Amino acid sequence: MSLTLQQVLGVLTSLGVAMRGAFHPGPEDGVKGGTLVLAGTVGDSAWGTFSSSPEAADGRLDPLDRWSRRVVGLAAERLGAKALYPFGGPPHWPFQRWGARAEALGSSPLGLLIHPDFGLWHGYRGALLFAERIEAAPPVRRPRPCDTCADKPCLSACPVDAFAAGGFDEARCLGHIGSAAGAECMTGSCRARRACPVGAAYRYGPEQSAFHMNAYLAAARRRRC
Numbered sequence: 001m002s003l004t005l006q007q008v009l010g011v012l013t014s015l016g017v018a019m020r021g022a023f024h025p026g027p028e029d030g031v032k033g034g035t036l037v038l039a040g041t042v043g044d045s046a047w048g049t050f051s052s053s054p055e056a057a058d059g060r061l062d063p064l065d066r067w068s069r070r071v072v073g074l075a076a077e078r079l080g081a082k083a084l085y086p087f088g089g090p091p092h093w094p095f096q097r098w099g100a101r102a103e104a105l106g107s108s109p110l111g112l113l114i115h116p117d118f119g120l121w122h123g124y125r126g127a128l129l130f131a132e133r134i135e136a137a138p139p140v141r142r143p144r145p146c147d148t149c150a151d152k153p154c155l156s157a158c159p160v161d162a163f164a165a166g167g168f169d170e171a172r173c174l175g176h177i178g179s180a181a182g183a184e185c186m187t188g189s190c191r192a193r194r195a196c197p198v199g200a201a202y203r204y205g206p207e208q209s210a211f212h213m214n215a216y217l218a219a220a221r222r223r224r225c
Helices: 005-014 047-051 063-079 095-102 172-179 181-188 189-197 206-224
Strands: 018-023 035-042 082-084 122-129
Touching: 005 018, 005 063, 018 095, 018 181, 035 082, 035 172, 035 181, 047 063, 047 206, 063 082, 063 122, 095 122, 172 181, 181 189
Parallel strands: none
Antiparallel strands: 018 035, 035 122, 082 122
């Protein structure tokens, strides 16, 4: 019997991961196979599973990436697929391109992919590459929310204007969130991201926000050392 996306969904859901769309890759997608299924998160959909995992408690670096390798790897084993990840390259897989192929996503002024329902509160933790072609309907294309957002509050909400010049001034951002003045961004998540009105119901809670912001700050500091 041929594998179905419903079966793939069932396995991913049992492991605490959301299925984030599927498509049949072509030569331009950088992989050879019949079907690529993206796995990830929406809001706090995986937070409970991850935060209670061994990886979250062991005090080692990159707990979310290590958790992702374990659970997406388990899904790949159970389904006979190859697991691919948006971290740990090379190769550096084009997950943003794949996301736009699999779902109704577009680029936001902050550079993050925005979803019409989830806003900026979603992510990718891996992908399953299947040799066979699994039946998958093309994603329904929907208008990009940013196109009808006249005020663009995301670009003016940052307290240190890290997005003011039409790009992202990481040094300015890091200086702020690494100081006492940046405490609200650390526990409530990036103010620019929070200013987006789309997907407000999926915003991260304080514990999840603090985890991601601390991980970003630590990784950025390692890069700059």
